[in-house]
Structure formats: C-alpha cells, structure tokens
Amino acid sequence: MRLIHKYIFFILLLPLLIAGCELAPPEPVSVPVLDAGIYVTSSIPGALISIDGISQMKYTPDTVFTTSGTHVISITKEGYQTTAINITAISDSVINVNADLVVAIPKIVLLEDFANVSCVPCVASNLIIKSLKTYTYDETKLVVLKFPTNFPSPNDPFYLAAQVYCNARITYYNVLFAPTTILDGILKPVSSDSIKVKAAIEQRLAEIPKFQVSVTDTITGGNINYKVRVECLDTNGISTANLALRFVVMEEEIIFSTPPGSNGETHFYDVVRTMLPDQNGITISTGGITPGYSQEFNLSTPINSIWQIEKIRGVAFVQNRFTREVYQAAIAH
Structure with a gap:
C-alpha cells in the first residue's frame, strides 16, 4: 500500500519537475553582416592588411570584407612605414584602396x-x-x-x-x-x-x-x-x-x-x-x-x-x- 502511495505521489510530481526543467529560449545573437568589400593594393606587394587594428591575415593585393561604414585600413610591411587609410565601406559594393609604401627610416x-x-x-x-x-x-x-x-x-x-x-x-x-x-x-x-x-x-x-x-x-x-x-x-x-x-x-x-x-x-x-x-x-x-x-x-x-x-x-x-x-x-x- 505504501508503495502505491509513493507511485501516485511521483506521478503527480512529474509534471512539475518537467515544467521546472524547461529553459528560457536563448537570446538571438546579432552577427555582423560583412557585405562591404575592399580591394587593397600597395606599391610594394605582400603587405599585411588590417581593418581597425585587426589583422585580416591577407596580403596585398587582395580583397577583404567588413561591415558598411567608416573603417581604418592599415597596410604594414617590414622595412616600410605603416600606412593607415580612412575609408567608407559600402554595402554590396567593392571599393579600391591603394597604399604608397615609404621606406622606413631607422632610428640610429x-x-x-x-x-x-x-x-x-x-x-x-x-x-x-x-x-x-x-x-x-x-x-x-x-x-x-x-x-x-x-x-x-x-x-x-x-x-x-x-x-x-x-x-x-x-x-x-x-x-x-x-x-x-x-x-x-x-x-x-x-x-x-x-x-x-x-x-x-x-x-x-x-x-x-x-x-x-x-x-x-x-x-x-x-x-x-x-x-x-x-x-x-x-x-x-x-x-x-x-x-x-x-x-x-x-x-x-x-x-x-x-x-x-x-x-x-x-x-x-x-x-x-x-x-x-x-x-x-x-x-x-x-x-x-x-x-x-x-x-x-x-x-x-x-x-x-x-x-x-x-x-x-x-x-x-x-x-x-x-x-x-x-x-x-x-x-x-
């Protein structure tokens, strides 16, 4: 008889346990849309391309993608001064950016x-x-x-x-x-x-x-x-x-x-x-x-x-x- 009572108690408690285990739905994650292209070239090829200080792991000449709006494109190459160019990227478009690299003057x-x-x-x-x-x-x-x-x-x-x-x-x-x-x-x-x-x-x-x-x-x-x-x-x-x-x-x-x-x-x-x-x-x-x-x-x-x-x-x-x-x-x- 005691076993039957425990079984009935568990049956009554089960819906509450299931309801308590339900998780709130996750918040939607906003993923930036990289729909603006930038074709970057330089007077000396093989320069590393960065956008807003983040390396793109690509080298000139190449195309990189970012969000639309204003950004800073940096082009760096050993032995040359780093060149920074302010640009405005446009959705569904590719703009051209060229950097004239200048030989770096060493400090002696x-x-x-x-x-x-x-x-x-x-x-x-x-x-x-x-x-x-x-x-x-x-x-x-x-x-x-x-x-x-x-x-x-x-x-x-x-x-x-x-x-x-x-x-x-x-x-x-x-x-x-x-x-x-x-x-x-x-x-x-x-x-x-x-x-x-x-x-x-x-x-x-x-x-x-x-x-x-x-x-x-x-x-x-x-x-x-x-x-x-x-x-x-x-x-x-x-x-x-x-x-x-x-x-x-x-x-x-x-x-x-x-x-x-x-x-x-x-x-x-x-x-x-x-x-x-x-x-x-x-x-x-x-x-x-x-x-x-x-x-x-x-x-x-x-x-x-x-x-x-x-x-x-x-x-x-x-x-x-x-x-x-x-x-x-x-x-x-």
Missing part, C-alpha cells in the same frame, strides 16, 4: 662613452660596448664614440691628442667619473651593467626618427672631405629651437704593443680624433626643420699623420643644445 642611437686608459672599471664597460656593437647592433642601429678623459690619469694619450673636444663634451654632460656612458644625450645607464645599457639602447631605438642624416666622405690630397645631408621628417613632440649638427671624426681601432695606461688595455675602439668645424657644431637654421626640407653641409679636415686613414670614420648627429637630446645619428659610408 648614439652612444657616447667617457673612459681613460688607466681606468680599471673601464675595461669591463669597454668590453660590454664592444660586444653590443659587434654582436647585437650594427651601425644601422648604433654608433659609438669614445671621448677620452683626463681622469684618473691626466696623461691619457688619446685625451691629449683631442683635449679641446674631449673637455667640451665632458663639461657639456658634466661627466665626473669614468666610465660614463650616455645614450642619445639623455640616458645614463650604469656603464658596467650590460643589461641596463642594452635596455637604454632599446628604449631609444623605439623612438620614431625625426630626422634622416646621411654622411659621405672623399679624400682629396691631404684632406678628408665630408658631405652631410640632414632632412627633417617630423617635428611633432620635439623642441625645434637650438638644434645643432655635431660632427666627429673618430678612429675605429687603435692597437698598442704595450698598454699606454695602467689598466692593461692595448686595443681601443671608436676613439674621437677631432670635431668639425669645432666642438660647438653648426646651428641648423629654422628653415631646415620643416618636414620634407633638407640641408647639406660640407666639412673638411687635414689628415693627421698618426691616423690610420683606412680606419677613420665620420659621425654626424642632430642634437638639441639645451635639452641635449640626440634625435638622429649617422656614420659615413
């Missing part, structure tokens, strides 16, 4: 290092800089200049040979000890810390170059002649007042049979020999800092008899005299 970082032939800590920092320049960065990314100091030893032969120029840069940056490493005039990582030096280089490489600088050299008689071209690319976010072109003649490698100082080093790299036309540089006229405008400068120096002419290189850089920031650098080719 200037590393100025202050060292001395009798500076013991300079041995480690010199090795760090040499390694970074040889194995990590080539001269399309990093240019190095070594300004000798008169401390701890006042008899550093490289300092004595370029005393006026070295003193000028030591005073300009208020260098108080060796080694001191300065990146693009404004960053001072710990010279003996390779990780911090590399991080500072990477930080500056991420900057969008504001100038393009090129240097060529010729030898006529007993002189080295340099032609420097400075083109302004962009003035946004920079101080255009008090810009100077600085030019340094350096010797890439100098080897001694015996150490010239007390720290044991016999190999020296990127040693500053002179500055042209002098340590003050050349003022860049305001007309030369308009985007798209360029200026050319001609410089010359007699060849010193102690220089190894095959190892002499010219380095140019654009620097703000007051903020000390170096916007771009270049080395002669």
Whole structure:
C-alpha cells in the first residue's frame, strides 16, 4: 500500500519537475553582416592588411570584407612605414584602396662613452660596448664614440691628442667619473651593467626618427672631405629651437704593443680624433626643420699623420643644445 502511495505521489510530481526543467529560449545573437568589400593594393606587394587594428591575415593585393561604414585600413610591411587609410565601406559594393609604401627610416642611437686608459672599471664597460656593437647592433642601429678623459690619469694619450673636444663634451654632460656612458644625450645607464645599457639602447631605438642624416666622405690630397645631408621628417613632440649638427671624426681601432695606461688595455675602439668645424657644431637654421626640407653641409679636415686613414670614420648627429637630446645619428659610408 505504501508503495502505491509513493507511485501516485511521483506521478503527480512529474509534471512539475518537467515544467521546472524547461529553459528560457536563448537570446538571438546579432552577427555582423560583412557585405562591404575592399580591394587593397600597395606599391610594394605582400603587405599585411588590417581593418581597425585587426589583422585580416591577407596580403596585398587582395580583397577583404567588413561591415558598411567608416573603417581604418592599415597596410604594414617590414622595412616600410605603416600606412593607415580612412575609408567608407559600402554595402554590396567593392571599393579600391591603394597604399604608397615609404621606406622606413631607422632610428640610429648614439652612444657616447667617457673612459681613460688607466681606468680599471673601464675595461669591463669597454668590453660590454664592444660586444653590443659587434654582436647585437650594427651601425644601422648604433654608433659609438669614445671621448677620452683626463681622469684618473691626466696623461691619457688619446685625451691629449683631442683635449679641446674631449673637455667640451665632458663639461657639456658634466661627466665626473669614468666610465660614463650616455645614450642619445639623455640616458645614463650604469656603464658596467650590460643589461641596463642594452635596455637604454632599446628604449631609444623605439623612438620614431625625426630626422634622416646621411654622411659621405672623399679624400682629396691631404684632406678628408665630408658631405652631410640632414632632412627633417617630423617635428611633432620635439623642441625645434637650438638644434645643432655635431660632427666627429673618430678612429675605429687603435692597437698598442704595450698598454699606454695602467689598466692593461692595448686595443681601443671608436676613439674621437677631432670635431668639425669645432666642438660647438653648426646651428641648423629654422628653415631646415620643416618636414620634407633638407640641408647639406660640407666639412673638411687635414689628415693627421698618426691616423690610420683606412680606419677613420665620420659621425654626424642632430642634437638639441639645451635639452641635449640626440634625435638622429649617422656614420659615413
């Protein structure tokens, strides 16, 4: 009898259980209609196409589809500047978009290092800089200049040979000890810390170059002649007042049979020999800092008899005299 009562109870409860298990109908999902076509081409084919910052995994020339309305088409290719184009896509239509790709101008970082032939800590920092320049960065990314100091030893032969120029840069940056490493005039990582030096280089490489600088050299008689071209690319976010072109003649490698100082080093790299036309540089006229405008400068120096002419290189850089920031650098080719 008890079993019959349980059975009847279950029969009566079953409709309620079924009703309780019913789910509310799902909300309808709105799917965007990709009915607007865009045929994208570029002056250099094989550029990645993105719409509103989202890669389409397609490359020019190709057709991509999106919703009707306004969008931003981005075209990117390694070695070229990214091009962004605002478009209005139209339903059931295909519009044409073409991008003229422009070769990207690389940012070249200037590393100025202050060292001395009798500076013991300079041995480690010199090795760090040499390694970074040889194995990590080539001269399309990093240019190095070594300004000798008169401390701890006042008899550093490289300092004595370029005393006026070295003193000028030591005073300009208020260098108080060796080694001191300065990146693009404004960053001072710990010279003996390779990780911090590399991080500072990477930080500056991420900057969008504001100038393009090129240097060529010729030898006529007993002189080295340099032609420097400075083109302004962009003035946004920079101080255009008090810009100077600085030019340094350096010797890439100098080897001694015996150490010239007390720290044991016999190999020296990127040693500053002179500055042209002098340590003050050349003022860049305001007309030369308009985007798209360029200026050319001609410089010359007699060849010193102690220089190894095959190892002499010219380095140019654009620097703000007051903020000390170096916007771009270049080395002669």
